[in-house]
Amino acid sequence: MPRTPITLVLNGTERSLFVESGENLLDALRRGIGDLSPKYGCAQGTCGTCSVQVDGRLQLACITLAETLSGRSITTAGGLAEGNELHPLQRSFMENFAAQCGYCTPGMLMAAKSLLDRNPHPRRQEVVEAISGNLCRCTGYEPIIDAILKAAEVMRRRTR
8 A cells, every 4th residue: 555654743743654545543643653542432433532633623533534634733632731740621530530431531631622722611511512522431421521611710710
């Protein structure tokens, strides 16, 4: 299969790799670069566990062609922390028991980050809608919703 060289910015660091024609971003991230934070789930774009941001917009890595992303900026859950400092969403998920098995957590974090990037004052229903593309089998969603709303409060206080 033909391989295409691409260069992208992953979590703030420029990375170059070769991708096969038709390879999805999830495989390129996990196998080509070694970022294991986006998870394999449905491989059809329905579970949300592979969610990442591409140039600040939420996308499903399992249905995004890697070869189309040269020059783009990719953010994964693995890139949310700043050094040893957890992102407020990560801390809130931990403190509010929003992760049980943890499998859906990277996708939930990215969906929440995308929401809070564009709306720092979300209402509960907006949080529900923002994470609606992400399946969770453990928490019943309430701890996740609460954690996102609490993280939003923390983030608003930091910007005052």
